[in-house]
Amino acid sequence: MTRSIPITAPAADDLPPSPRPVESRSRPSRRRVTAHPVAGALFVLPFFLVVVAFLVVPLGYAFWLSLSSKSLALGTRFTGVDNYVRAFTDPLLLDGLLRVVLFGLVQIPVMLGIALAGALTLDAVTTRFAVAFRLIAFMPYAVPAVVGALMWGFLYSRTFGPFADLPTLVGGDPIDFFSASLLLVSLGNIVTWAWTGYNMIILYSALQGVPREMYEAAVIDGATPVQIALRVKVPAIKQAISLAAIFTVIGTMQFFTEPQIMARFAPQISAGYTPNLYAYNQAFAYSDFNYSAALSFALGFLVFVVAYAFVFVNRKRGAHS
């Protein structure tokens, strides 16, 4: 899964308020900065240039592309929002969206559940084994997604794979991991394999930051280790969990690499299997860069809306509790 810079990462005020250092107000350095606006601007300039060159201009260009249509026979003409109207009524895009949503509804809770369980276990166990396990769990994340997908392609193989023939040991039929009914599960497994360790480490790091006194207090109050885990630790790292969840939601909406690679093995992965794959195929297979740009923007907008809604709901919930 391709993870991009989370444009809608939880706002800074979402994090626990840190005590503002009072003495900073009286620091004289502030006045000095305002006294040299040119110097300040120069420091910012390289960053600004990179942002403009590699974010603003490409996005602007893509948006401009999405407002016109270049048909093979008629050439380019300005069509305004036509491409967007087409996108939101395109059954292939909607099918792909529905598939990705269905995928996410199952895969995200499963993956984050395992990651959380793993993180809590790691936090509770302090042997040398835990250190090794942390490394091992993190390792799939270090494997490039393309390589991971290829590897699983072979593991799923009916001829070479170790799993396909397992049911035959008890007299069942061999499993076809690429069949229409199992394909989403097979893909979900690859994604879970690749990202669980990553999320586990995020949650584990958050757990490390929880003040130990809270546990001591809970122990004194007579809480069992399970109660401590569920009633103290989990609420304490709620922010980290929602951060991991939002990254995962964004990543899922952009689901691309695994289906793209697996299509080499699985004929069931159609051109519009996921919205991102559909945008790719529109541009690079069907030569329709304009519609592809519109699809990408539409998808980006949806990701933004979903991510924002997620943060919003989360904050509301946080305020209530």
Next chain:
Amino acid sequence: MLGTKWTAKLRAGLVVAGVLAAAACGGAADNADGPVRVSVWAWYPEFKAVVDAFNASHKDIQVEWTNVGTGPDQYAKLKTAFTAGKGAPDVAMVEFQQIPTFVILDALVDMGPYGANDDKDLYAEWAWSQATDGDKVYAIPVDGGPMALMYRKDLFDKHGIPVPTTWAEYADAAAKIKAVDPNAYIASFGSDGGWLNGLMWQAGCRPYGYSQAKAKDQVKIDLTAPECEKVVELYGDLVSKGLMAQDKFFTADATAALDSGKYWTWAAAGWTPGYVAGSLKNTAGKWAVAPMPQWTAGADEQGDWGGSTFTVTKQAKNPQAAATVARELFGRSKAAWDIGLNKAFLYPLVKEVAADPAFTGKAYDFFDGQKVNEIFVPVSEKLGEFQYTPFQDFVFKDLNDRTAEAMSGSRQWSTVLEETQKNVVAYAEKQGFKVSR
């Protein structure tokens, strides 16, 4: 990849970024004195030796070759480069079915003015007609894929099953094979648009028609003609009955199945002997090649699967030199064809090379000494005109998606071509074409 797409835009506005992008793109600069450098994108096996042979025999032109990936990978990069207006090579390898697509994208140079019309008689007629449009020469043919039936001679002999000569016999053989070995299949339905297209071609189906020279915005799409339908019907029937496997071609699974006796035949192309000889070690020497089964007993209808050409792109810095490279890399080089035939196993579209006894009389160990080109060469000579649409990627992808639905049981095989026809026509009309049948 996206970086190059925007390179042109960046340059206009931002000097700093422009310089960076230019540095990243690199590209061969023409030296004022010294040989002209021509960049080439191609993925032929053993191509390095061909390039070396060219460079050794040309003082004024030197080829700089890059392999940016096979088929779709390279096309994606090419289309990006053409959209950006920058970044394409001077010469690009393009398969036959892609030529109209790149022509309509205005990406290819007409090599006619550079003398390419003189090459007409060098090449198999069907190939030349696909590479050209009137007197416009958009591509120089290199290799082709005349189809024939590869089969496991040992297994057919052992079980006394006759090698099919008609498609009806083929269906019979499929049932007999299943009867003698429940784990075996006559073949796999490989989910490959080009392959299915070759089978339809052989059945007399001519679903597409396009000539930019005649009318840029008119295209013929007729996938539901009876000649086309009967192919999908036959294969759909075999798949539904479980007599045909469903592994995608060129996957490790399909190759292993070919190499283990799980598949007994493969309706393959002129380039497949070379492809399989390298990967099927266990069954080498047990295969043979027969002419394609016919729809009518005694007929001689043939089809082609694949094949490729060299094109000169509109971004070529020196089109004259690029055209020379496209024409001479294989076209006029015996050294290149020695490599092409013996190492890369290309099926030559240069008539003289294909007719040479060194090629027709070549015995293949993989086929137990059979001179298989004696079968492929007449097939190539028999191939008539066949055209493609200027959006063949869409057609093949949609065809694959619909057959995949049929394989998974969510679609009737009998509606595959009907649905593809509908989708392709809708796409073509959206692209501004007038569609006829």
